[in-house]
Amino acid sequence: MRGLKGKRVLITGGAGGIGTATAARFLEEGAQVVVLDRDETALRRVERELPALSGCITADVSDAAAVGRAFEELDGLLGGLDVLINNAGISLRHRFLDIPPQEWRRVMAVNLDGVFFVAQQAARRMLAGEGGTILNMGSTNGLVGYHYYADYNASKAGVIELTRSMALELAPRVRVNAVCPGFILTPMQEAEYTPEEQRAFASKLPLDRLGRPEDVAALFAFLASDDASFITGQCLVIDGGEIAGGLASQP
Amino acid sequence: MGSLTGKRALITGGASGIGRAMALLFAREGAAVAIADLDETGGEAVVQMIEDGGGRATFVLCNVTQAQDCRRAVRFTVEELGGLEILVNNAGIIRRASVLDTTEEEWDQVMAVNVKSIFLFSKYAVPVMAQAGGGVIINTASGWGLVGGRRAVSYCASKGAVVNMTRAMALDHGAQNIRVNCICPGDTDTPMLRDEARQLGEPEKRFLAEAAQRPLQRIGRPEDIAQAALYLASDASSFVTGTALVVDGGGLAG
Numbered sequence: 001m002r003g004l005k006g007k008r009v010l011i012t013g014g015a016g017g018i019g020t021a022t023a024a025r026f027l028e029e030g031a032q033v034v035v036l037d038r039d040e041t042a043l044r045r046v047e048r049e050l051p052a053l054s055g056c057i058t059a060d061v062s063d064a065a066a067v068g069r070a071f072e073e074l075d076g077l078l079g080g081l082d083v084l085i086n087n088a089g090i091s092l093r094h095r096f097l098d099i100p101p102q103e104w105r106r107v108m109a110v111n112l113d114g115v116f117f118v119a120q121q122a123a124r125r126m127l128a129g130e131g132g133t134i135l136n137m138g139s140t141n142g143l144v145g146y147h148y149y150a151d152y153n154a155s156k157a158g159v160i161e162l163t164r165s166m167a168l169e170l171a172p173r174v175r176v177n178a179v180c181p182g183f184i185l186t187p188m189q190e191a192e193y194t195p196e197e198q199r200a201f202a203s204k205l206p207l208d209r210l211g212r213p214e215d216v217a218a219l220f221a222f223l224a225s226d227d228a229s230f231i232t233g234q235c236l237v238i239d240g241g242e243i244a245g246g247l248a249s250q251p
Numbered sequence: 252m253g254s255l256t257g258k259r260a261l262i263t264g265g266a267s268g269i270g271r272a273m274a275l276l277f278a279r280e281g282a283a284v285a286i287a288d289l290d291e292t293g294g295e296a297v298v299q300m301i302e303d304g305g306g307r308a309t310f311v312l313c314n315v316t317q318a319q320d321c322r323r324a325v326r327f328t329v330e331e332l333g334g335l336e337i338l339v340n341n342a343g344i345i346r347r348a349s350v351l352d353t354t355e356e357e358w359d360q361v362m363a364v365n366v367k368s369i370f371l372f373s374k375y376a377v378p379v380m381a382q383a384g385g386g387v388i389i390n391t392a393s394g395w396g397l398v399g400g401r402r403a404v405s406y407c408a409s410k411g412a413v414v415n416m417t418r419a420m421a422l423d424h425g426a427q428n429i430r431v432n433c434i435c436p437g438d439t440d441t442p443m444l445r446d447e448a449r450q451l452g453e454p455e456k457r458f459l460a461e462a463a464q465r466p467l468q469r470i471g472r473p474e475d476i477a478q479a480a481l482y483l484a485s486d487a488s489s490f491v492t493g494t495a496l497v498v499d500g501g502g503l504a505g
Contacts, residue, residue, distance in 0.1 A: 175467070206422050215491075222482045230467060230475035233501040240490050244421045245418065
């Protein structure tokens with residue numbers, strides 16, 4: 001990918017499956033990468049797996065003050081920022097009628113408030129520097145409805161819309177896009193679903209397989225690169241064809 | 252080693268504009284390229300450029316609205332280049348007119364070039380790809396396949412059709428390991444765009460300046476679209492099918 005060598009990259013939720021694969025991909029491209037996550041144990045593991053990282057920051061993105069401190073730490077590590085992978089997010093599986101207010105609030109706080117807090121800090125730095133690109137983690141769940149994830153889905157729809165507004169206001173020096181994955185088989189998903197359940201879901205997809213974290217990492221790399229320099233304000237779906245038809249209404 | 256090394260690509264409308272940029276980029280990335288177009292001079296010139304750069308290319312004269320031409324072009328590609336992994340349905344025309352000013356002949360022509368050609372080429376390419384174990388189809392749609400545009404009704408209808416047939420084809424042929432996606436450019440600086448200015452009776456310079464009024468503050472270049480096509484053609488996008496990739500400098504963000 002053109003234009004990624006030497007770029008300063010921050011990946012939130014960097015200790016999860018997609019975050020780690022993305023960190024590895026950007027390191028391969030010659031970028032300087034810092035990962036941020038609230039899970040300190042997981043961060044230590046990532047540090048061992050990816051010794052070329054420029055740093056690891058522990059922070060909860062739903063806490064605006066913590067995000068501010070994290071960016072001060074980032075300033076010390078990288079001296080600026082060119083690429084933000086705004087990936088931190090959580091999901092809780094529960095029926096709409098059963099969602100306790102505090103769980104709704106928690107999902108919104110991490111997935112929407114967190115994206116906002118981190119993006120705002122990043123955008124200020126990019127505009128003070130040479131510009132940059134922000135990639136927000138959306139989801140096919142933000143584009144169509146799904147059972148049992150009403151709060152998650154609403155938060156992701158919020159991220160997708162926020163992406164468009166950010167793109168308008170931050171242009172032309174900062175590009176902003178959202179990546180909308182379908183079912184990506186991460187360690188977290190492997191823990192939650194049996195191989196039989198995974199195969200059953202995959203067989204419903206046009207491409208008859210689940211996504212890999214590396215697939216999403218490759219899309220992040222393309223969108224962050226000079227090859228995507230005319231793409232902004234968009235959400236790019238990577239889902240094996242899941243939402244091309246009306247499948248998504250199945251529980 | 253380029254990301255398309257060993258691949259064979261057939262690009263309709265490859266003699267100029269976006270198709271030409273795709274042909275040149277795909278060849279640089281290692282693909283052998285067949286260009287199908289009505290413009291023989293332009294097409295052969297692109298072939299020459301590719302070969303001068305050490306690449307492999309060939310031209311086939313083709314009226315994309317005629318089934319026998321499309322069938323022949325696919326067969327020619329397979330015979331000349333040895334196979335076909337990537338089909339880029341890029342040929343397209345535009346007529347700037349409302350329903351009142353569009354003749355029946357113009358309506359039929361726009362639908363034939365912009366939509367029927369995709370149906371015909373895909374009809375002949377899919378069996379080849381399926382037999383070989385997979386492939387990639389990329390359709391050039393338009394931002395005006397997602398939103399309406401003034402005085403362009405036949406074009407808008409045709410491009411809306413392209414966007415949704417892309418999804419339908421992705422559903423039909425995923426099981427054959429064939430990915431189908433479309434690209435939705437905004438205003439892109441090509442001969443077709445400059446001809447639009449002429450159709451509207453507008454000075455070209457003003458028309459182009461208006462086209463640059465979008466968040467990224469410039470008009471699209473054919474190379475911008477070609478890069479998106481490269482991502483969709485390569486293994487980097489192997490989990491991506493049934494999508495519309497908008498490359499328009501933020502024009503559809505608001």
